[in-house]
Amino acid sequence: MPSTPAVPASDVDVAAPTAMGGAGGRIALRERGTSFAALVIPPLLVFLVVIGAWILVSQVILAESKRFLLPPPWAVVNVAFLDGHNRAELFTSLWLTTKAAMVGLFLSIVIGMGTAIAMSQAKWVERSLYPYAVVLQTIPVLALVPLVGFTLGYNFSSRVFVVVLIALFPVITNTLFGLLSVDQGHHDLFSLHKGGRITRLVKLQLPAAMPAIFTGLRIAAGASVIGAVVGDFFFQQGTPGIGTLMNTYASELESERLYAAVILSSSLGIAVFLAVTWLERRVVGRWHTATRGTR
Amino acid sequence: MTQTITASPSTQAPPGLTFDAVAMRFPDGTQAVEEASFSVAPGEFVSIVGPSGCGKSTLLKITAGLIDATGGHVGIGPGNLGYVFQDATLLPWRTVRGNVELLGELEGMPKAQRRKAAQEAIDLVGLGGFESKYPKSLSGGMKMRASLARALTLQPSTFLFDEPFGALDEITRERLNDELLALFEREGFAGLFITHSIAEAVFLSTRVLVMSARPGRIVGDFEVPFAYPRKPELRFEPAFAELSGRVSECLRGAFA
Numbered sequence: 001m002p003s004t005p006a007v008p009a010s011d012v013d014v015a016a017p018t019a020m021g022g023a024g025g026r027i028a029l030r031e032r033g034t035s036f037a038a039l040v041i042p043p044l045l046v047f048l049v050v051i052g053a054w055i056l057v058s059q060v061i062l063a064e065s066k067r068f069l070l071p072p073p074w075a076v077v078n079v080a081f082l083d084g085h086n087r088a089e090l091f092t093s094l095w096l097t098t099k100a101a102m103v104g105l106f107l108s109i110v111i112g113m114g115t116a117i118a119m120s121q122a123k124w125v126e127r128s129l130y131p132y133a134v135v136l137q138t139i140p141v142l143a144l145v146p147l148v149g150f151t152l153g154y155n156f157s158s159r160v161f162v163v164v165l166i167a168l169f170p171v172i173t174n175t176l177f178g179l180l181s182v183d184q185g186h187h188d189l190f191s192l193h194k195g196g197r198i199t200r201l202v203k204l205q206l207p208a209a210m211p212a213i214f215t216g217l218r219i220a221a222g223a224s225v226i227g228a229v230v231g232d233f234f235f236q237q238g239t240p241g242i243g244t245l246m247n248t249y250a251s252e253l254e255s256e257r258l259y260a261a262v263i264l265s266s267s268l269g270i271a272v273f274l275a276v277t278w279l280e281r282r283v284v285g286r287w288h289t290a291t292r293g294t295r
Numbered sequence: 296m297t298q299t300i301t302a303s304p305s306t307q308a309p310p311g312l313t314f315d316a317v318a319m320r321f322p323d324g325t326q327a328v329e330e331a332s333f334s335v336a337p338g339e340f341v342s343i344v345g346p347s348g349c350g351k352s353t354l355l356k357i358t359a360g361l362i363d364a365t366g367g368h369v370g371i372g373p374g375n376l377g378y379v380f381q382d383a384t385l386l387p388w389r390t391v392r393g394n395v396e397l398l399g400e401l402e403g404m405p406k407a408q409r410r411k412a413a414q415e416a417i418d419l420v421g422l423g424g425f426e427s428k429y430p431k432s433l434s435g436g437m438k439m440r441a442s443l444a445r446a447l448t449l450q451p452s453t454f455l456f457d458e459p460f461g462a463l464d465e466i467t468r469e470r471l472n473d474e475l476l477a478l479f480e481r482e483g484f485a486g487l488f489i490t491h492s493i494a495e496a497v498f499l500s501t502r503v504l505v506m507s508a509r510p511g512r513i514v515g516d517f518e519v520p521f522a523y524p525r526k527p528e529l530r531f532e533p534a535f536a537e538l539s540g541r542v543s544e545c546l547r548g549a550f551a
Contacts, residue, residue, distance in 0.1 A: 185384040188361055192378055193401040203400075207388045287388045287429045 071256045080260030090245065090257070093232075094264050097241040100156065101228035101272070104163020108220055111164065112171025113213070119172075120179035120205065121197065137169040141227070145234040154238045159231040166227035167220040174216025178209025211288050214280040221276045225269040242268075310372035311336040311485035312358065312453060318366030319353050326510035327353045330367070333504060333513065337372075337452065340479055340486040342496035343513075344546060345506030351489040352381070354511070355455050358487070374452025377484070379459045383438035385430040385445075391417065392426040395444045402449065409448065416444035420474070436467035443475075456488040460495070472498055473527055480523050493542050498530055503542055507549035515545035 051073060058072040071079075080086050115133070119126035145162055152158035182205055190200050232243025240248070242265045249258040312335040319328040327350040335341045343351050357364045358371070359378050385394045395417055399409030417426060420440040430438055439459060446454070460468040472495055479486055479499070490496050496503045497519055505515030517538065521529060529535055 183382075183384065185380050185382050186386065188356075188380070189378075189384050189397075190401065191361060192359055192376075193398050195401050199401065203397075204386070207386070210388070284388070287431060289431055 068253060068255050071259065076256045076259045076263075079256035086257060086260075090242070090260060090264060093240045093245050094242045094268065096156075096239055097225075097228045097232055097243065097265065098268055100159040100231060100241065101163055101224040101268070104160045104227060105167055105220060105224035105272070107160065108164050108167035108171050108224065109217065112168050112216070112220070113175050116172050116175035116179060117201065119176050121201070126176070133169055133172050136165065141165050142230065145230060149235055154235045159228060159235060159241065162231035162234075163224050163227035166230070167224040170216045170219035170223065171213075172216075174212045174219070175209060178212030179205045181212070182208045210284045211280075214276065214284065217276050218273060218280070221272040222269050225265065225272060229265050309334075309336075309370065310374075310452070311339065312372070312487060313370035314354075314358075314367070315370070316367035317354065317357060317364050317369055319350065319357060319362075320365045328357075328364075329510040329512045331511070331513055332367075333516075335453075335485045335487050337485045338483050339502065340488065340500045341502045341504060342488040342490055342500040343504045343506055344490055344493055344496045344542065345511065345549065346508045346546070347491065349506045349508050349549075350511030351506055352457050355457050355487065355489055358455060371453060372485070375449040377446035377449060377451030377454040379442055379446050379454070379456045381458050381461060383430070383435075383442040385438055385441055387430050390427045390429055391422060391433070391441050391444075394430070394441055395448060398445055399448050412448040412450075413444070416447040417441075419447060419478070420444045434467075435463050436471060439463065439471060440474075443478075447478075450482075452484055454484045454486045456486065456490075458489050458491070461490070461492075468492075468495070469527065469530075475499065476523070476525055493539050493546065494530060497535060497539050497542060498525065505542060505545045505549055514549050515542065517542055517545075 054070070055072055058067060058070045062070060080090060115129060119129060141162065144165065148158050148161055148165075152161060179201075186204055186208070187200075189195075190204055195204070228241065229243035229246070232241030232245075233247055235241075236244055236247065242261055246258060246261045246265075249255075249261060314331050314333050317328060317331045318326075320326050331354060333341070343354070345351050353362070355378070356362045358369050359376065385391075386397065389397065392413055395413040396409050399412055404412070414426075417423060420443050422437065422440050422444060425433070425437065430441070433441065442459070460471050463471065476499060486499075488496070488499060493503075497517075500519050503515075503517040503519060504513050505517075506512065507514045519538065521535070
């Protein structure tokens, strides 16, 4: 095939020169046009309002005798973060919880994606396993956690096990949904050109499922932190996690440190969430427009 | 190059397409196509017009081997089969170049060769300069061009088109029609084109077949006498209008 155009190269669609200004393009422009200030100022304002309300409740509304219920922010900072001993205790246990959450999340991703891929390849696998995946999600994990303690002991691996119990389901369902919702036209295209099972999985289903997989990962990421904290709550023996500390501080009415522990564990959740979002942007951002972007 | 798709393996099929009493009845009892017999030789461009749901697309899917006919036989001559879908069916995670290279990749074409074939096809459809764009930033017409380029990389000797321009606006559609004609004149493939636009069918084809509503039967067969190359102005000539009128009349009869 000679490469001289059958039509002049300039003879592209009327829409061609403005293609970048199409629906996708406008959004990209708006994203690029969003300044750093516009990204940072609104949440910062909300943050200030929340801190203000906190101070208001703590200093004005609560009576002196009830102030332990909500100590002011500076008291939390002073007691929990500026005191070396307390800070070390908090961060050591936060690190343990982080490790449990991360190892559990990693295992959930590997097991969950593996299970979903197997389900997508054979209907009988899906039929056999899916009910149990649902069971996994519907039985109260809180009820299972003490059982996990009895059977697996109170070590690190049983904390990881609790994380997997909580984080596995969203990975399985979202991956499976993504793998199965490939466009029929794309399947036909691969059928026409001898696309085998593996080719189809690697070149079609997995890439097509990526946005759904990341939705699952974002849910699982948040759940993994919750799972690790829940595990801590129940496994009081052994090295304390951040959840263990919450329990202890609550029973000792150490409200400054309790608030600090809550703030730290939710910061962990936010950090994990942001990491997944960053990864998502790296992997599918170039080609996938999230629906919320098309308002 | 060896044959890639066979609806029914027959080594001695004549070039182009031969439909011999092809029938399709779906498992639910719907008779989609009834006894379709015709042929498309290389250098012929045959369009099938018919009302929605008359089994036109079914006929193409049978030809491509995507579904099996319940009766009759489709003979496919030697060479590759090109298929252009109703939608552009581009993979959104691949750039234009990545999409155009896909078929070569699936068919095991060596990397250098498929890169070259892709570049030629991209230039041919006028998408040069857009190689590294993702489909989301292309217009509908440009997506269709990329889809066309993708099919061209295998240098098909037989080309199936399943209402490829149905979703485009009139201006883009006419422009793509002109370009498809130019391609057809250059490559001389056997073309089978499904559409519900009479003007499009008459403008492109050497022959127009009219299909009735379900069960789909071929109820009209029109030779299109206009010589190639055809100019866009052909659409406004009296002879063109007269022929379109006769096809339209036949189509109206097909509804009755």
